[in-house]
Amino acid sequence: MSITDFLTDLFNPDLAFLPKALAIAVMSSIVCGVVGCYVVLRGMAFIGDAVAHAVFPGIAVAFVLQGSLVLGGAVAGVATALxxxxxxxxxxxxxxxxxxxxxxGAFALGIVIISQAPGYAGSLQQFLFGSITGIPDRDLYVVGGTGLVILGLVLALHKEFVSLCLDREMSRAMGLPVFWLDIVLYVLVTLAVVISLQTIGNILVLALLITPAAAARLLTDRLGVMMLLAPTIGGTSALVGLYLSWSYDTPVGGTIVLVATAIFLAAWLLAPRHGLLTKRMRRCRGRESADVVRSSSVPDLTRPQDPSASLR
Incomplete structure (x- = not known):
């Protein structure tokens, strides 16, 4: 499918779910990219996986009670984060x-709860693997509003989060409320995960949180630039992934993650300072330069020497 055909489908009234899926995918990717920078800096990628699994019992309870699955997942995720x-x-x-x-523990609780409700597999499949066809209009406002709240808190507490991620004990010595900052950061990670569930799925949501931030970490040494690159990479992955998914009829969540992974691998190999191939090329150039310097400093013994040169 050409890009023109994809754009035509985006504005097709019969495919109203497609622009909604694109909007939610891009918004959630941007939010996850920003929050993921702190996760990568602190080396707490495991918390993203934990939160992604922790929402499962909340989804299970909400399903049994015929309530909102997103709200149930958010409550369970925040409780686990606390x-x-x-x-x-x-x-x-x-x-x-x-x-x-x-x-x-949280995932096991979800399994026990959901086992008591027969016929749950189809209804929960979109939360495990992502879905672009069943996104209601209200989710646009939920994701957009929650994303703005997350970004606002990140902007307000950026310096504190950076200090916490780099050195917890120094932050405590500086008088920062480390415990409450931990809670806020965990809750932000939880909310970023929850708003991404419908598009990317419970199983793959960790990639949206970690991969763009990890790729940005390879591309720059400056935190400010990293926090701009990560959401850009995440949003680009969502856009390209949705286009490829729609073109080749592949799972949207898996396709978005594969695009983000490809960008990470490209950064791993070709990043200006930290790329594997870039480092090898610099070493090769360094050896060549050293060889040139050594060769220019060694006298050419094949040429006749001026006997008077040593007397001057």
Missing amino acids: LIAIFSQNRRVKEDSIIGVFLV
Whole structure:
């Protein structure tokens, strides 16, 4: 399918779900890209996976009670994030261990709850693997409003989050409320994950949070530039992924993740300073320059020497 055909489908009234899916995919990718920068800097990618699994029991309860699946997932995710933040304050057990405990515990609870409701597989499939066909209009406002709240909090607490991600103990010594900053950051990660569930799915949502930020980390050493590059990479991945998914009839969530992964691999190889091939090319040039310098400093013994040169 050509880009022109894709644009035509976007404005086709019979395909009203397509522009909604594109809007939600791009918005959620931008939000996840911004929040993901803190996740990558702090080395807490596991929290994204934990939150993605933690929303499952909330979805299960909401399904059994015939309530809002998105709201149920958000409540469960925030509750789990709060528990992780509280238990992580005891430094005797490392943060990744606490996250692992609540990850499997929350997912197991969801399995037990959902097993009591027959016929659930089809209704929950879109939350596991993503869907572009069943997005109601209200979700546009929910994702847009939640995204603005997340970005507003990030803008207001940016310096505190950076300090927390780089050195927790120094932040505590500076008098920053480390515990409450942990909670806010966990909640922001949770909300970013929840608003991405319908497009990318529960299983693949971690990639939307981590991959664009990791690619941006390879491309720049400046945090400000990284926080601009990450949402740009995420939004581009969503746009290109949806186009390829619509063109070749592939799962939208998986296609978006594959595009983001391809961008990460390109950055890994070709980043200006940290790319693997770029470093090798610099080393090769350095060796060639060294060889030239050495060759120019060695006298050519094949040429006749001036006997008087040594007397001058």
